[in-house]
Amino acid sequence: MPQPSQPLPLRPRRGFVAQPVVLTGLAGAGALVALVLASGAHLLLAVALAFALGAVTLIQARRARQEAGRLRAEVAQTHVEVAAGALTLPYTSVLNALPDPVMVISAHEPDDLTGRRFVMVNRAGRSVLKIQREAGLLVTAIRDPDVLEVVDEALFGGLEGEAVYESGGVQERIFRVYARPLGSASDGAQLALLVLHDETDIRRVERMRADFLANASHELRTPLASLSGFIETLRGHARGDEGARDRFLGIMHVQAERMSRLIDDLMSLSRIELNEHVRPLQDVDLAAALLDVVDALAPLARDKGVALEVEAPPRGEVTVTGDRDQVIQVAQNLVDNALKYSPSGARIRILLESGLSAEACVAPRMEQAARMSLLTPDHGPERFAALSVIDAGPGMDREHLPRLTERFYRVEGQKSGEKLGTGLGLAIVKHIMNRHRGGLAVESRPGHGAVFTAYFPLAHRRATAGDEAGTSSDDVIKLS
Amino acid sequence: MNEHIVKAYEDELNMLTAECARMGGLTEAAVADALEAVVRRDQQMADSVVARDERLDVLQADIERKEIRMIALRQPLANDLRRTVAAMKIANNLERVGDLAKNIAKRTIVIIDSDPMVPLTRSIERMGRLVVTRLKEVLDAYTASDLERAMSVWSRDDEVDEHYNSLFRELLTYMMGDPRTITACAHLLFVAKNLERIGDHATNIAEIIHYEITGDEAIATARPKTDALQRP
Numbered sequence: 001m002p003q004p005s006q007p008l009p010l011r012p013r014r015g016f017v018a019q020p021v022v023l024t025g026l027a028g029a030g031a032l033v034a035l036v037l038a039s040g041a042h043l044l045l046a047v048a049l050a051f052a053l054g055a056v057t058l059i060q061a062r063r064a065r066q067e068a069g070r071l072r073a074e075v076a077q078t079h080v081e082v083a084a085g086a087l088t089l090p091y092t093s094v095l096n097a098l099p100d101p102v103m104v105i106s107a108h109e110p111d112d113l114t115g116r117r118f119v120m121v122n123r124a125g126r127s128v129l130k131i132q133r134e135a136g137l138l139v140t141a142i143r144d145p146d147v148l149e150v151v152d153e154a155l156f157g158g159l160e161g162e163a164v165y166e167s168g169g170v171q172e173r174i175f176r177v178y179a180r181p182l183g184s185a186s187d188g189a190q191l192a193l194l195v196l197h198d199e200t201d202i203r204r205v206e207r208m209r210a211d212f213l214a215n216a217s218h219e220l221r222t223p224l225a226s227l228s229g230f231i232e233t234l235r236g237h238a239r240g241d242e243g244a245r246d247r248f249l250g251i252m253h254v255q256a257e258r259m260s261r262l263i264d265d266l267m268s269l270s271r272i273e274l275n276e277h278v279r280p281l282q283d284v285d286l287a288a289a290l291l292d293v294v295d296a297l298a299p300l301a302r303d304k305g306v307a308l309e310v311e312a313p314p315r316g317e318v319t320v321t322g323d324r325d326q327v328i329q330v331a332q333n334l335v336d337n338a339l340k341y342s343p344s345g346a347r348i349r350i351l352l353e354s355g356l357s358a359e360a361c362v363a364p365r366m367e368q369a370a371r372m373s374l375l376t377p378d379h380g381p382e383r384f385a386a387l388s389v390i391d392a393g394p395g396m397d398r399e400h401l402p403r404l405t406e407r408f409y410r411v412e413g414q415k416s417g418e419k420l421g422t423g424l425g426l427a428i429v430k431h432i433m434n435r436h437r438g439g440l441a442v443e444s445r446p447g448h449g450a451v452f453t454a455y456f457p458l459a460h461r462r463a464t465a466g467d468e469a470g471t472s473s474d475d476v477i478k479l480s
Numbered sequence: 481m482n483e484h485i486v487k488a489y490e491d492e493l494n495m496l497t498a499e500c501a502r503m504g505g506l507t508e509a510a511v512a513d514a515l516e517a518v519v520r521r522d523q524q525m526a527d528s529v530v531a532r533d534e535r536l537d538v539l540q541a542d543i544e545r546k547e548i549r550m551i552a553l554r555q556p557l558a559n560d561l562r563r564t565v566a567a568m569k570i571a572n573n574l575e576r577v578g579d580l581a582k583n584i585a586k587r588t589i590v591i592i593d594s595d596p597m598v599p600l601t602r603s604i605e606r607m608g609r610l611v612v613t614r615l616k617e618v619l620d621a622y623t624a625s626d627l628e629r630a631m632s633v634w635s636r637d638d639e640v641d642e643h644y645n646s647l648f649r650e651l652l653t654y655m656m657g658d659p660r661t662i663t664a665c666a667h668l669l670f671v672a673k674n675l676e677r678i679g680d681h682a683t684n685i686a687e688i689i690h691y692e693i694t695g696d697e698a699i700a701t702a703r704p705k706t707d708a709l710q711r712p
Contacts, residue, residue: 113498114491130620139498140623143505166512168616372642399646402639406606 092120101125101175101196104182105138106189110156113139128167128175128196147177147194154179154192165196173200173277200277216266219408219423223255223262258422265424269407272326272431280323280436283459286385288315289324290352293331297339305344308335312352318385320456326432327456333425334389334452340421341393341450349390354383354458361386361455362441369445370398374405375430377439377457384438386455395446404442405430429454489554496546496567497623500574503539504619507574510536510581511615511678515608517588518671519601529585536578543571559695566692570622573681573688577615580674580681587667594664603650604671607643611675614640614682622685627693634686640679647672 095102104120116138121131129141142148142165150161158181167173175196182191230248238244294310301308312318320327338348351365361384362373396404400411408423429452433440436456444450510529517526547568550556556564614633621629648669655665691697 113502114495130624137494137498137501137623139501139505143501143508143619143623145502145506145509148502148505168613373636373639376636398642399649402606402642402646403603406602 095120095122096124098122099124100198101128103129103141103194103196105151105155105192105194106185107138107155107192108189110152116151116155125196128173147179150177150179151192151194154181155190157181173198174203175199201274204273204276216262219262220259223259226255227252262422262424265422265428268329269424269428269431272428272435276431276435278435280321280326282322282324283319284322284324284327285316286318286320286322286327286354286387286456287312287352289328290331290350290387291315293328293335294350297332297335301339301348304339304342306339306342307347308350309347310350310352312350313354318352318354319459320385320436321459322436322456323432326435330429330432330454331387333429334387334454337421337425337452338389338391338393338450342391343393346392348392349388351388351390352385353388354385356384356386356455358382358384358439358455361439361453364443365390365451365453366443366445366449369395369443369448369451370401371441371443372398372401373439373441374401374426375433375438375440377437382437382457384455385458386453388451388453390449390451392449395444395448395450397446398444401442401444405440426452492546492550492554493556493560493563496543496550496564499539499543499546500567500570501619501623503536503543503571503574504615504622506532506536506539507577507581508612508615508619510578511584511608512612514581514584514588515605515612515675517585518591518668519605519608521588521592521596523589523592526585526588530582533578533582536575540571540575544568559692562692562695566688569688570685573684577678577681580678584671584674587671590667591664591671594661597654597661597664597668600650600654600665600668603643603647604668604675607640607647607672608675610643611640611679611682614679618682618685618689622689625689625693627690630686630689630693634683634690637679637683640676644672644676 101124102122103118103125105116106119107116109115114137117135118138118141119135121129121134121141126132131141138151139148144163144165146163147165150163153159153161160181161179163177163179165175165177167175176199178195178197180193180195182193185191230252234245234248238248290312291310294308298308335348335350342348358377362371364371365388396411403409404411405426407427410423430440433454433456438454438456440455441453442450443453510532513525514529516522517529547564550564551561554560614636618630618633620626621633651665651669651672655662687697
């Protein structure tokens with residue numbers, strides 16, 4: 001393997017990111033302050049929460065940058081030791097230990113496309129670019145024309161270059177690619193170094209801030225308009241009218257609660273999104289989590305006259321890799337949705353099946369229903385545990401299915417009861433499932449109901465014994 | 481892959497795959513950029529997509545020339561022949577995808593003239609990203625000769641169709657609601673249709689990969705198909 005003749009070019013600092021973030025924050029602050037002035041002190045709490053969200057995202061971005069800085073310092077340290085000649089370092093292990101994908105490319109002729117080969121890829125590079133071999137054709141690893149261009153410039157022009165590379169797929173990642181010339185090898189081939197630096201989180205924070213302001217300001221405006229309307233009425237001609245005041249305060253209370261629910265959901269959605277690429281590592285007892293959720297929602301179901309039927313293996317039988325709070329949130333949102341749309345006297349079936357393949361997870365559970373996968377995990381040989389919630393509500397037409405996980409999307413002509421939803425529940429579920437490398441599917445037949453199936457990858461030691469852990473009719477717990 | 485006694489032959493075969501992969505990269509970028517031009521209302525980006533299409537046409541003609549030369553000189557058999565034919569067919573499909581991307585970019589110029597319609601462009605973006613992902617997955621499967629991945633693209637073709645149907649209805653509703661948006665909506669409808677066809681080309685490429693690897697071409701008739709005009 002040709003050795004790099006100079007220390008790895010470490011990327012330039014990225015201070016520039018913080019500024020737009022702060023500026024957008026300020027712009028948002030300005031808008032929100034205006035809202036407060038326009039409406040009254042009732043909203044202060046809501047707005048403060050919105051600010052808190054801004055602060056949380058900013059802090060997390062900073063923490064990620066500090067972590068990256070620490071890793072770079074460690075690598076630089078290694079170089080110093082090598083330069084001092086104190087010890088001979090195995091370059092391959094050093095490169096493999098680097099968190100960023102690194103690749104050495106060699107080529108002879110500018111015209112010869114098959115001549116451009118990667119001759120060394122570190123471990124991170126093999127996993128990001130999904131290549132198994134240590135060497136091969138460059139175009140089989142990266143096809144992006146911008147990247148190929150900067151590689152050519154580095155190989156044949158001796159120029160340093162940068163490009164942006166998007167990895168695509170469900171778990172899309174965005175990299176800044178640095179190409180550096182490395183001179184010629186002993187056989188006359190030109191060499192270049194390619195370093196990919198992950199900028200997904202930074203871009204995500206920027207995009208999220210823009211989205212948050214757009215969505216939230218739109219959704220908050222409705223209850224806000226109603227609140228200010230009532231405030232005006234109470235100060236104007238309804239002043240002194242006791243009956244009207246009580247009634248209006250009641251409505252205002254409902255609107256204020258709606259706003260606070262909305263902000264809670266928005267905050268948890270952004271928290272989940274920030275961690276979407278951080279794979280959760282805890283072992284979670286899915287059966288226990290589900291039964292806890294069902295217990296908690298049982299009173300609500302009783303009030304509505306809806307029966308909850310759970311068919312699940314007993315506690316401790318189904319262990320998935322996940323974040324316990326988020327797993328609970330998935331179960332909670334799905335069952336809660338089913339409750340919202342179920343008429344009185346209906347029943348909701350909740351199934352938990354374990355040891356299924358990805359195909360079995362999305363197998364039909366309702367006859368003659370339109371089916372759609374809302375999230376399909378990237379390819380893997382894993383076994384899953386599937387949680388299905390089957391309601392007998394009004395169902396949805398096929399055309400609504402692809403858009404269900406969109407933020408604030410509502411199926412036309414349907415109301416989720418008097419307790420209006422925020423339109424974020426399924427978006428939250430989808431993002432949690434994506435973080436867990438799981439999937440989400442929906443089936444629906446108008447007039448007959450809907451089925452939502454969320455499936456989590458089983459924890460590894462369970463995955464082998466997965467088949468035995470499947471539901472059998474003996475261990476079914478009935479609850480109604 | 482079996483080694484060939486004549487190394488130049490092996491090199492030529494690899495060259496074809498490499499050329500196709502490079503063409504794939506250019507096509508992917510064209511589709512992604514055309515989509516971005518529509519969503520971000522970026523005239524400059526649209527112009528650049530239109531300008532780059534010629535390069536794809538040249539590449540496709542070039543690949544075809546090399547193939548014919550190779551078939552004439554080397555007379556490839558069995559899996560070599562399938563590799564050669566597959567590369568030619570894939571290049572054809574990619575060239576069509578490039579044309580569709582160019583068409584999307586051209587329409588952008590009209591769409592930009594009207595007022596922004598955020599919910600619609602958002603739906604287009606969602607559908608477009610799905611199609612771009614599909615195209616990327618199938619090309620990854622091609623460069624890695626991964627039959628399983630190609631088939632996973634093939635079997636999920638109806639997701640794109642569902643998006644198209646949903647978008648179709650959304651556009652109709654918009655046009656009925658406000659006739660001033662008809663010009664832009666009609667163009668968006670074609671953008672959606674073009675994206676749907678790009679999705680179909682991705683499925684075609686998956687079928688070609690299946691043929692290249694297994695030699696079985698019966699799969700083309702077995703695809704689960706959702707028809708926009710005939711639904712339950």
